[in-house]
Amino acid sequence: MKSGRLLAVLLGAATVLFVVWGTLWPVKAAQVYAPDKHLVRSSGTPAAALQNLTEDIRSQSWQKAYDSLANKAQFTQTDFMHDLTGAYPNLRTYAHLEKVETRPLHESDSDAEYQVKLHWATVVGDAVQTRDVHAVRNGGNWQVQWPVTKEPALPPQVIPVNYLRWDVIYRGAGDDWGSQDVDAPHVRIIDMHPVQRADGLVIMGELLNEDVVPAYVAVNATVLNKNKQPIANEGSFDKISHLLLPKAVTPFLIKFPEVNLSSVGSVDMHPFSQLIPASADPVIEIQNEKLNPAPDASLTGEVVNQSGQIANIAHVLGTFYDKDGNLVWVADQYVDHALLPQTPVPFNIHIPEDLARKITSQRTVVSTYSMGGAA
The missing domain is CATH 3.10.450.100 (NTF2-like; domain 1)
Structure with missing residues (x-):
């Protein structure tokens, strides 16, 4: 016990000594980047x-x-x-x-x-x-x-608003509904493929909102070994469009780092849905889409905010298929600046070179997030 206390004291003293030494005689790298030294x-x-x-x-x-x-x-x-x-x-x-x-x-x-x-x-x-x-x-x-790029100045104008909107009324504390409440929307996984990549296992697929109301969706997956024992559990964080309008489809991609497909016996998939208020605005149009071949394979195009409100963040999701319509890959890009009304903004989604030669078609969806809520 005494030796342990002595070791702790020596380590503490050494730490203080190094801090003092580094403060009084900093190395050159620290002199270049240390803040507040002027x-x-x-x-x-x-x-x-x-x-x-x-x-x-x-x-x-x-x-x-x-x-x-x-x-x-x-x-x-x-x-x-x-x-x-x-x-x-x-x-x-x-x-x-x-x-x-x-x-x-x-x-x-x-x-x-x-x-x-x-x-x-x-x-x-x-x-x-x-x-x-x-x-x-x-x-x-x-x-x-510095080459400053200024945002275009839009002229004053009136943009008609004509879009669907869903509001939700939940049972309150004083409401006499008994056990009655609004059911969660019905969603279903319509496609799922496990794929081995260099950095681990990838599970990708598509999820359908088959209901007549909007849904907040997510997908969780548990991979099991040959003995039905769990190996790992992961969820679709950002490789999915979380807000699904009625009858809409979103791709999803879930990564399992350092998990090998050969060790997996089965996959247990769990789609999740919750009813939320939503609107079909802002309307984001996709223009000039193009599949660019390998070696620098990518999907390029432009997103245009057709509404009159600003979309602060746009998430572009690309789903890629082979000539038989089979799912090959899911990739995405976040547009890192706000989408102003009527202003095209380019996107460029990278496609792995080894998969690019299998791809013949794609489907692109855009999710937007505005201050005060998602759309």
């Missing part, structure tokens, strides 16, 4: 100027980042912030810049071109923003010219 960072090269700018964006030092730009006279600081995080609430509004990739395209004594990929960490994963930026020499330093 260190002077050189912009003697275009790469250094670009790194300084992205570090200011990462720390949300908007005034400092804006002041460093060579073309700041062309737009306001608010325009600059909105270009990066959005003028309306969206995925990037609450994200932080996690990683930056830069690739030089051209460099001379007076100017340089770079491709910049900003990786934003959002609640649903990585969102990538790609820009081609120009840098210019200004005396002994370099400055970045």
Whole structure:
């Protein structure tokens, strides 16, 4: 017991010593990135100027980042912030810049071109923003010219609203309904396929709302071994359209990391549904869809908000089939900025190269989330 206490004391003393040492004599890497040190960072090269700018964006030092730009006279600081995080609430509004990739395209004594990929960490994963930026020499330093993309200004107009809406009245505490209440919508799994991938087992399929009322849906799956013992249990978190209108179909995809299909004897599937109020607005139209072949296989297109309200987040789900109509793959993309009315926004859903050659058709659905509820 005494030796244990002595070890704990020694470890505590060593921890305090290392903290003090690191504070008084920080390593160079810490000097570059430690906050609140107000260190002077050189912009003697275009790469250094670009790194300084992205570090200011990462720390949300908007005034400092804006002041460093060579073309700041062309737009306001608010325009600059909105270009990066959005003028309306969206995925990037609450994200932080996690990683930056830069690739030089051209460099001379007076100017340089770079491709910049900003990786934003959002609640649903990585969102990538790609820009081609120009840098210019200004005396002994370099400055970045940031290419601000402004949102289009829509003219004042009246958009007629004509859509279905479902409201739900539940039994309250003072209502004399007995045990009576509103039943959950009837939903059914109409297709299911287990597939082995490099990172584990994937179960994908399609779910139908066969009722006449809207439903909030989810799918849980339990994989069992040959002896009917559970191996793992997972659910469809974001690879599904959770709000299903009557007679609508959503794909789903459930991942079981590090589970091998050869060890699975059976799969126990459980669809879940709950009646919720919903409307068929906003109406999102899909335009210019195209299946692009391997090696860079993808589904591209545009989503257009046909309503008069802003959709803060859009989730595009692609279901892919072979020539016989069999399900091959399910993939998705979150549009990381708000959908303004009547404004096309591109999407690009990646398709694994080994599956792309089997795909001949697709079906695309879009879920939207607006402040105050989903649609």
